[in-house]
Amino acid sequence: MPSKLAAGNWKMHGLTSDLNELRAIAATAKASDVPTLICPPATLIAAAATPGLHIGGQYCHTAEHGAHTGDISAQMLRDAGATHVIVGHSERRTDHNETDVDIQEQSKAAKAAGLISIICIGETLAQRESGGFLDVLATQLRNSVPDDATAADTVIAYEPVWAIGTGRVAEVAQITEVHDALRDDLSARFSDGKEFTLLYGGSVKAANAHEIFSCANVNGALVGGASLKAADFCPIIEALAAQ
Numbered sequence: 001m002p003s004k005l006a007a008g009n010w011k012m013h014g015l016t017s018d019l020n021e022l023r024a025i026a027a028t029a030k031a032s033d034v035p036t037l038i039c040p041p042a043t044l045i046a047a048a049a050t051p052g053l054h055i056g057g058q059y060c061h062t063a064e065h066g067a068h069t070g071d072i073s074a075q076m077l078r079d080a081g082a083t084h085v086i087v088g089h090s091e092r093r094t095d096h097n098e099t100d101v102d103i104q105e106q107s108k109a110a111k112a113a114g115l116i117s118i119i120c121i122g123e124t125l126a127q128r129e130s131g132g133f134l135d136v137l138a139t140q141l142r143n144s145v146p147d148d149a150t151a152a153d154t155v156i157a158y159e160p161v162w163a164i165g166t167g168r169v170a171e172v173a174q175i176t177e178v179h180d181a182l183r184d185d186l187s188a189r190f191s192d193g194k195e196f197t198l199l200y201g202g203s204v205k206a207a208n209a210h211e212i213f214s215c216a217n218v219n220g221a222l223v224g225g226a227s228l229k230a231a232d233f234c235p236i237i238e239a240l241a242a243q
């Protein structure tokens with residue numbers, strides 16, 4: 001069985017005072033026995049250390065160190081206390097022109113530093129409407145995930161770009177179609193493909209979490225806006241525990 005994961009992506013939100021939210025999130029994670037991860041801005045990683053919670057980064061460079069002003073390496077994230085890193089989020093792909101090959105290299109750097117990668121893939125609205133989105137996703141998966149990835153060091157997050165931060169959630173049938181396809185692709189490529197944790201992301205909130213987690217190959221969620229406040233995120237953790 002893939003392990004569950006409730007992951008929060010704080011994006012470019014959060015000051016020291018917001019770390020107060022983590023105590024209640026950790027308490028719910030412990031009580032529900034759901035592995036829970038918060039990826040705050042890099043400035044907060046060290047201070048975010050909280051028993052019962054995993055802490056992660058939102059991006060890492062492919063190199064361990066070097067002349068790359070403003071960048072951050074996987075080794076630095078690990079040193080600050082991170083156990084995970086999100087790579088290939090659609091906002092990084094768009095804002096920083098990151099390609100599948102870049103993302104695969106970032107994932108390799110993460111593994112070398114001892115971090116678990118959460119590799120994000122997702123189609124745009126135009127790609128979905130053109131009908132070829134399953135091919136788009138299969139290509140992203142093939143090219144973003146390293147050949148030596150294992151279920152122990154890699155998590156896949158399906159985040160339709162049109163559902164991120166829009167309040168528009170993919171329907172259960174749409175999520176199921178994609179997650180079943182991802183599971184088939186992973187199982188064909190990796191001996192432990194059935195064990196990879198598959199997350200859905202895109203406007204997940206308390207009100208839709210139960211429905212999303214009822215999909216067969218959904219093992220958790222990558223949550224943006226609704227992970228910033230314990231009052232919003234804790235019910236999502238509880239919904240995952242109930243599956």
Ligand code: PGA
Binds near residue numbers: 167202225
């Ligand atoms: P959202 O973001 O939950 O705010 O839609 C999800 C994500 O980008 O990971």
